[in-house]
Amino acid sequence: MRAGADQRILADGNFVKQVISGLDDLVKKNLRLSGQRIDIKALAEKVSARFKVSIGELRSGGRRRAVVKARRAMSWIGVRELGYSGADVARYLGVTNSCVTQMISTGKKQARDDINLEL
Numbered sequence: 001m002r003a004g005a006d007q008r009i010l011a012d013g014n015f016v017k018q019v020i021s022g023l024d025d026l027v028k029k030n031l032r033l034s035g036q037r038i039d040i041k042a043l044a045e046k047v048s049a050r051f052k053v054s055i056g057e058l059r060s061g062g063r064r065r066a067v068v069k070a071r072r073a074m075s076w077i078g079v080r081e082l083g084y085s086g087a088d089v090a091r092y093l094g095v096t097n098s099c100v101t102q103m104i105s106t107g108k109k110q111a112r113d114d115i116n117l118e119l
Contacts, residue, residue: 037082040092047074059094071095075103 038046048058051070058070071093078089079100086100093100 040078040084040088043074043078043082044092047077059092061094072103072106075100079104 044055044058047070048055051066051073053064053067053070057064057067058074060067074093075086075089078084079086086097086104090097090100
C-alpha cells in the first residue's frame with residue numbers, strides 16, 4: 001500500500017493489508033487486486049478456438065448450437081470470472097444486456113476450466 005495515504009482514514013498500512021488478506025479469492029478478483037486481466041478480444045479468440053467457431057460467428061448473432069455455447073461461455077467467463085460488466089460483454093458480442101444476463105444465469109462454471117486464461 002502507499003505510505004502517503006491519509007492516516008486519519010485508514011490508520012496505518014497494516015490495517016489495509018489485514019483487510020485485504022481477509023478477503024476471499026472471488027472478492028479479490030472482483031476488486032482486480034491482481035492488477036491485470038485478459039483483454040476481451042483475447043478472451044473471444046480463446047473461446048472461439050475452444051468451441052471451433054470464428055470470431056465473426058461469435059459476434060454475428062447466429063443461433064448454431066456451437067456458437068450459442070461459445071457465447072454463453074464467453075459471457076460467464078467475462079462477467080463472473082474476469083469482472084467485465086455485462087454491458088461490455090454484450091457490446092462486444094453484439095447482443096443485448098438481457099441476453100448476456102440470461103446466458104450467465106443458464107451458463108456453467110465448467111466453461112472456465114476448459115479455457116486457458118493466462119495473460
